[in-house]
Amino acid sequence: xxxxxxxxxxxxxxxxxxxxxxxxxxxxxxxxxxxxxxxxxxxxxxxxxxxxxxxxxxxxxxxxxxxxxxxxxxxxxxxxxxxxxxxxxxxxxxxxxxxxxxxxxxxxxxxxxxxxxxxxxxxxxxxxxxxxxxxxxxxxxxxxxxxxxxxxxxxxxxxxxxxxxxxxxxxxxxxxxxxxxxxxxxxxxxxxxxxxxxxxxxxxxxxxxxxxxxxxxxxxxxxxxxxxxxxxxxxxxxxxxxxxxxxxxxxxxxxxxxxxxxxxxxxxxxxxxxxxxxxxxxxxxxxxxxxxxxxxxxxxxxxxxxxxxxxxxxxxxxxx
Amino acid sequence: xxxxxxxxxxxxxxxxxxxxxxxxxxxxxxxxxxxxxxxxxxxxxxxxxxxxxxxxxxxxxxxxxxxxxxxxxxxxxxxxxxxxxxxxxxxxxxxxxxxxxxxxxxxxxxxxxxxxxxxxxxxxxxxxxxxxxxxxxxxxxxxxxxxxxxxxxxxxxxxxxxxxxxxxxxxxxxxxxxxxxxxxxxxxxxxxxxxxxxxxxxxxxxxxxxxxxxxxxxxxxxxxxxxxxxxxxxxxxxxxxxxxxxxxxxxxxxxxxxxxxxxxxxxxxxxxxxxxxxxxxxxxxxxxxxxxxxxxxxxxxxxxxxxxxxxxxxxxxxxxxxxxxxxxxxxxxxxxxxxxxxxxxxxxxxxxxxxxxxxxxxxxxxxxxxxxxxxxxxxxxxxxxxxxxxxxxxxxxxxxxxxxxxxxxxxxxxxxxxxxxxxxxxxxxxxxxxxxxxxxxxxxxxxxxxxxxxxxxxxxxxxxxxxxxxxxxxxxxxxxxxxxxxxxxxxxxxxxxxxxxxxxxxxxxxxxxx
Numbered sequence: 001x002x003x004x005x006x007x008x009x010x011x012x013x014x015x016x017x018x019x020x021x022x023x024x025x026x027x028x029x030x031x032x033x034x035x036x037x038x039x040x041x042x043x044x045x046x047x048x049x050x051x052x053x054x055x056x057x058x059x060x061x062x063x064x065x066x067x068x069x070x071x072x073x074x075x076x077x078x079x080x081x082x083x084x085x086x087x088x089x090x091x092x093x094x095x096x097x098x099x100x101x102x103x104x105x106x107x108x109x110x111x112x113x114x115x116x117x118x119x120x121x122x123x124x125x126x127x128x129x130x131x132x133x134x135x136x137x138x139x140x141x142x143x144x145x146x147x148x149x150x151x152x153x154x155x156x157x158x159x160x161x162x163x164x165x166x167x168x169x170x171x172x173x174x175x176x177x178x179x180x181x182x183x184x185x186x187x188x189x190x191x192x193x194x195x196x197x198x199x200x201x202x203x204x205x206x207x208x209x210x211x212x213x214x215x216x217x218x219x220x221x222x223x224x225x226x227x228x229x230x231x232x233x234x235x236x237x238x239x240x241x242x243x244x245x246x247x248x249x250x251x252x253x254x255x256x257x258x259x260x261x262x263x264x265x266x267x268x269x270x271x272x273x274x275x276x277x278x279x280x281x282x283x284x285x286x287x288x289x290x291x292x293x294x295x296x297x298x299x300x301x302x303x304x305x306x307x308x309x310x311x312x313x314x315x316x317x318x319x320x
Numbered sequence: 321x322x323x324x325x326x327x328x329x330x331x332x333x334x335x336x337x338x339x340x341x342x343x344x345x346x347x348x349x350x351x352x353x354x355x356x357x358x359x360x361x362x363x364x365x366x367x368x369x370x371x372x373x374x375x376x377x378x379x380x381x382x383x384x385x386x387x388x389x390x391x392x393x394x395x396x397x398x399x400x401x402x403x404x405x406x407x408x409x410x411x412x413x414x415x416x417x418x419x420x421x422x423x424x425x426x427x428x429x430x431x432x433x434x435x436x437x438x439x440x441x442x443x444x445x446x447x448x449x450x451x452x453x454x455x456x457x458x459x460x461x462x463x464x465x466x467x468x469x470x471x472x473x474x475x476x477x478x479x480x481x482x483x484x485x486x487x488x489x490x491x492x493x494x495x496x497x498x499x500x501x502x503x504x505x506x507x508x509x510x511x512x513x514x515x516x517x518x519x520x521x522x523x524x525x526x527x528x529x530x531x532x533x534x535x536x537x538x539x540x541x542x543x544x545x546x547x548x549x550x551x552x553x554x555x556x557x558x559x560x561x562x563x564x565x566x567x568x569x570x571x572x573x574x575x576x577x578x579x580x581x582x583x584x585x586x587x588x589x590x591x592x593x594x595x596x597x598x599x600x601x602x603x604x605x606x607x608x609x610x611x612x613x614x615x616x617x618x619x620x621x622x623x624x625x626x627x628x629x630x631x632x633x634x635x636x637x638x639x640x641x642x643x644x645x646x647x648x649x650x651x652x653x654x655x656x657x658x659x660x661x662x663x664x665x666x667x668x669x670x671x672x673x674x675x676x677x678x679x680x681x682x683x684x685x686x687x688x689x690x691x692x693x694x695x696x697x698x699x700x701x702x703x704x705x706x707x708x709x710x711x712x713x714x715x716x717x718x719x720x721x722x723x724x725x726x727x728x729x730x731x732x733x734x735x736x737x738x739x740x741x742x743x744x745x746x747x748x749x750x751x752x753x754x755x756x757x758x759x760x761x762x763x764x765x766x767x768x769x770x771x772x773x774x775x776x777x778x779x780x781x782x783x784x785x786x787x788x789x790x791x792x793x794x795x796x797x798x799x800x801x802x803x804x805x806x807x808x809x810x811x812x813x814x815x816x817x818x819x820x821x822x823x824x825x826x827x828x829x830x831x832x833x834x
Contacts, residue, residue, distance in 0.1 A: 176425075176433040183415045183426050190413040194427030195398045303417050303460050 007264065007271050013154060013224055015263025017042070017234075019161040020216030021241025022248065022255040023168050028209035029245060030172060031202050032185040033090060034312040036101025038213050039238020040108020041082045045214020046221045047112040048078025050229045053135040053222070054119050067138035071222060072215075079214025082108060083207040091202045094314035105238070113231040120229075129230040136227025157219040162256055164212055169252040181205055185308030188315035198315055216241065240266065243290040249297060249305040262286045325352040327389065328482050328513040329374070329405075334383030336369055343369040347383070347539045349532055351482065351513050356504060358528035358545070359517045360557055366537040367517045371484050374515075375407035376400035387482075406475030407484040412467050414459045421455040424474045445476050449506045452499075464589065465496040472503070483507065484515045489523055501527050520612070521550045521824040533557055554820040558787060568811075569775055571795055574604040575640040577779035578624070578748055583633030585619050585803075593619045594803045597633070601748065601779040603640065606770060608794030608811060609783040611823055616803035617783045618668055621750050624781075625665040626653045637661050637748070664746035666738055668753050668783075670730075674737045677726030681707045681718065684725055685740055710739035714765065731762030738769055749773050752783040767793055787816050799823055 021038055028035045035041075052074025056066060086104055089095040120130050143156035172178040181201055183191040188198050220237070221229055240262055247262070248254035269282035297305050329351040336344040344366045351357050361367045372378045374385065376394040384391055387403050394400050400407070414423050421439045439455040446453050446469075453469050462470070468488060475483055485504075489497045504514055504527060518524060524531055525545060532542040533556040540556045578601040585594040594616045601607045609617055622628045624635055626648065635648040639660070646659050656663055667673040675684045685703035693699050707721040714735040718728055725733055734754060741749065751770065755763040770793070774780050784790045790797055794811040799822040806822040 174433075176429075179418075179422055179426065179433075183418065186415045186417055187413070190415050190423075191426070193397060193413045195396075195401075196427050303458070306417075309416065 003271070007267075010267055011260050011264030012158065013263070014266050015259035015261070016158050016161045017216035017220045017224070017237055018241045018244055018262055019165060019255060019259035020219065021213045021238055022244040022259055023161070023165045023252050024209035024211070024213030024216075025242055025245045026209075026248070026250055026252050026255060027168050027172075027212065028206050029250060029311055030185045030308060031181050031205035032188060032308055032310040032313065032315070033087075033202055033206050034097045034101065035083075035086060035104075035206060035209065036098060036242065037082070037086050037104030037108065038101075038210070038242060039236070040105035040111075041079050041086075041210045041213050042217040042220075042238045042241070043108040043112035043234055044082045044217070045075045045079040045211075046217030046234060047115050047229070048214070049075035049218040050119065050130065050132065050221055051078075051115060053132045053227070054122075054130065057132055057134055062134045062138070064138040064141070067135045068142060071135060071218060075214050075218040076211050079211045079217075080207055082214075083210025084203075086210070087203045087206045090314060091199055091206070094316060097312050097314070109232070112234070116229050116231050129228050129233075132222070132227035132229070134227075136222050136225075139222040140226075154223050157215065157223050160215070161219070161259075164215075165252040165256050168212075172252070182308070184315075185310055188310055188313075189317075192315070192317060202315075213238075213241070237266075240286055243287060246297075246307075247290055247293045249293075250307065262289070265289065325354070327351065328353045328387070330386040330389075331370075331374075332384045332386070334370070334373065334380045334385070336366075336373060336378060336380050338369075342537050344373070344380075345537045347534070347537075349539060349542065351515060352530075353513055354508055354511045355529040356508050356514045356516060356527055357542075358524040358531045359515055359534065360521075360524055360531055360553060361534035365534040365557075367534055368486060369537075370534070371407060371486060371515065371517060374400070374482075375405055375484060401478050401480070404479060404481040405484070406478060406480030406482070408468070408471045408475060408486065408488060410486045410488075412471055414467060414470060416460040417458065419456050419458055420453060420462075420470045420473070423459060423470055424455075424477050428478065442473060442477060445473060449476070449503050449510070451503060465499075468500070476507075481511075482513045482515070484517075486517045488516065489518060489520065497523070521553055521821075524553065525550060550821065550824070551817065554817050554824075558816050558820050567771060568793065568795070569771065571602075571605050571774075574602045574777070576600050576638050577603050577640075578781075579634075579636040579638065580624070581634055581636075583620070583623065583635070584631045585616070585623065585628065586631045592803060594623075594630070597800070597803070597805055599798050599805065599808065601781055603747070603779050604774055604777045605795040606774050606780040606782050606793055606811075608790040608797040609781065609800065610787065610790050610797050610819055611800040613785065615800050615823075617800065618752060619803075620800075621665065621667070621752055621781070621783065624648065624748075624750065625663060626651050626656045639747075662744060662746045662748070664741035664744050664749045666734075666741050666749075666751040666754050668756070670733050670737055671726065675725045675733065678724055680722045680724055681711070681716075681736055682721050684736065685710075685743075688740060688744060706740070706743055710736060710743070714739050714769075734762065734766065738766060742769060742773060746773070746778055748779045748781070750781040750783075753785060754782070755789070756785070763789075787819055790819070791816060 021042055025035060025038050049071040053071040056070045082104065086100060089100045090097045116130065120128065123130060139157065140153050140155045143159060145154045145158045172182060180191065180196045184196065184198050184201050192198050217234060220234055221227065225233065244255055244258040244262055247258040265285040268285060269279045272282065274282055327350050331347055331349040334344055334347045347370060359367050369378060373380050374394065376397045376399050379395065385394060386392065392403055394403065421435055421442055424442055425438045442455045451469050451473065453466060459467060459470065488500060508514060516527065528545045530542055530544055531548065531553060533540040533553065535557060581598040583594055583597040584592070586592050597620060611617055619628060623630045629650050637646050637648050646661065648656055648661065671677045676687065682700065682704050685706045686698060689703055690698055704721065710716060711718060711721060716732045716735050718732060725736060738754060754766050770780050770782060782794060791811055791814060797809050797811050797814060797819060798805060799807045799809065799819055801823055809819065
């Protein structure tokens with residue numbers, strides 16, 4: 001029984017960074033921008049938070065409030081700048097979204113590893129990682145989740161992920177801003193004719209989406225990994241987040257369930273006493289589920305479950 | 321309706337030039353409060369350009385627009401809305417996955433966001449004017465007519481007093497058209513001013529109070545509908561016969577090539593696009609097809625070319641050399657070619673269906689010959705020679721044969737396409753609007769090529785929009801209206817007015833001629 005409970009808690013812990021990524025990506029895609037740079041932006045968010053935290057922690061005494069605020073702001077700033085770069089390239093210059101996104105992911109991972117490595121050098125330590133324990137404690141003690149017996153104590157970022165997903169869901173469905181945002185993802189020409197500023201909405205949703213996704217990286221380092229930065233530590237979670245977008249058929253509230261499910265599937269192999277040879281197969285599970293969902297959605301072809309009609313296309317008013 | 325009725329909208333000396341084409345030349349027009357004004361004119365007469373200037377999509381180069389007697393500048397569709405002008409475009413601008421309500425309130429900022437309240441308000445407006453519609457229905461579940469209703473409600477919801485409807489009946493069935501007209505009359509009685517663009521004369525007579533006729537960008541006259549006739553309007557719309565000098569060779573009695581009989585097509589929305597079309601195309605003649613745009617010309621040619629399957633009817637091809645007849649119905653273009661039928665097709669959409677824009681001239685030549693040869697490798701020499709021959713003989717202006725077709729001007733693109741189709745030595749050559757958008761020299765080059773083909777014994781089918789050209793070029797002219805043949809006339813003796821009437825079904829029996 002305890003093992004099952006532990007697994008469920010671990011699933012939530014694993015699912016939280018995915019939820020941030022998925023919520024951010026849904027917000028972006030609903031305005032018609034397929035941001036494949038999200039995995040990279042999550043890396044940038046993580047390392048930006050680490051940089052902020054590192055300089056605050058090494059500057060002297062640690063105030064719990066500032067220990068949370070400084071890494072949080074530097075994470076948001078890092079993700080914002082990266083998202084702005086993506087928006088400028090795809091919305092203003094109308095570059096191909098897939099190529100730009102993939103390039104950004106490669107860039108983000110490299111950016112994270114470069115500055116991560118530099119910080120590790122600065123500490124003159126012989127270990128290949130950097131630990132921001134005091135900062136991490138501040139994160140984990142604010143609005144705690146779980147306890148030391150079961151999965152360790154974790155902080156407010158777990159709740160924030162759910163709250164953000166619900167807010168995005170509500171805004172999308174129930175407000176004028178959400179309606180206008182969705183109209184851009186479906187038919188930018190229609191939105192434009194209705195007097196909606198397509199460019200502004202696209203920038204706004206991509207940047208907000210990127211900042212939300214960046215928080216996933218921050219959570220992963222500061223909370224989940226106890227403040228330990230290790231190069232390539234975040235792994236392929238960013239791609240999993242993008243898979244969840246499809247799984248959740250572009251609905252953030254479904255993404256909550258999807259993220260925890262995928263989180264569970266991601267660590268399933270640890271709990272099944274599987275042999276080394278079978279483990280990689282089990283690690284495939286989240287992707288297999290995504291493919292099944294894709295098949296299911298394509299066969300049913302319900303219009304509301306299809307991707308936004310103008311997803312991945314740049315909009316140019318005079319292009320008729 | 322009288323001279324003293326206040327004016328809702330007034331245009332003075334409005335001129336709009338695109339490049340070196342004058343779309344509107346010094347147009348003067350008045351729209352009164354509470355009237356239906358029909359804007360009548362052939363394709364390319366500048367109707368839509370004029371309406372786009374009123375609704376803020378284009379800006380006039382010179383001239384003034386007055387609304388309720390005040391001089392205004394309409395810089396954007398938003399501006400137009402603020403002056404109470406609403407336009408319903410021919411191509412709907414709607415978000416498919418949204419409900420009618422969501423589409424209607426999109427972009428409006430006034431009241432609180434409450435979909436239920438908005439839906440009630442929409443239902444209220446719909447009831448007032450006699451629309452039938454469910455505000456919560458999704459657009460993708462709607463018929464064309466329902467979508468149009470949403471577009472009109474969108475305009476009314478924003479409080480428009482001046483409504484512009486761009487060919488609203490083009491996509492509607494007669495029953496739906498009648499319903500729309502009832503709604504238009506109610507809106508008029510409610511004090512709204514409505515401009516309706518159309519080229520269907522009987523509809524003009526049925527719905528409008530006055531008619532403004534445009535021809536080649538100029539305003540010819542505005543007349544009271546009650547005091548005019550369809551014949552008079554046709555004359556104003558078509559104008560004087562402009563003489564073209566196209567050499568038209570006399571034809572001898574030649575064998576039949578293509579025998580189309582009883583061809584019908586019902587599309588997936590249940591609309592009858594073609595209705596019992598029958599005709600014969602002979603070797604060595606040019607058969608013109610006249611009709612307002614969208615009367616089924618495209619579908620007819622695509623069925624013959626094997627791109628669409630007709631609902632019923634037959635297409636027979638005669639080979640006079642061995643007196644054999646083959647059925648082309650429901651065959652793919654490849655099967656048709658394998659039967660030994662050399663059919664060439666110059667489609668309306670040159671860069672969409674005819675050529676690949678991003679490929680160069682040589683590669684585009686290969687689209688017709690890539691199956692030749694026995695190995696997996698293609699032989700690039702013959703297409704290269706052909707490309708160079710076409711560039712040379714048709715005077716295609718291009719940096720080289722390796723230039724992407726997309727980069728050529730419209731006329732040169734057309735020369736490449738026609739050149740390729742003619743090089744296949746066809747026995748049947750079909751060309752849809754081959755001179756659309758071409759300058760006068762390129763147009764004549766194309767006419768000359770078609771005439772040469774005719775003299776070589778090819779059965780040429782020419783779909784055109786300019787009646788003057790059709791009369792100068794074609795030996796016989798098939799007139800279709802709403803997917804039905806309304807007449808076949810001799811190109812040498814027919815009168816333009818006569819064809820114009822047939823094109824608008826005036827002789828089809830559904831409406832009567834005064």
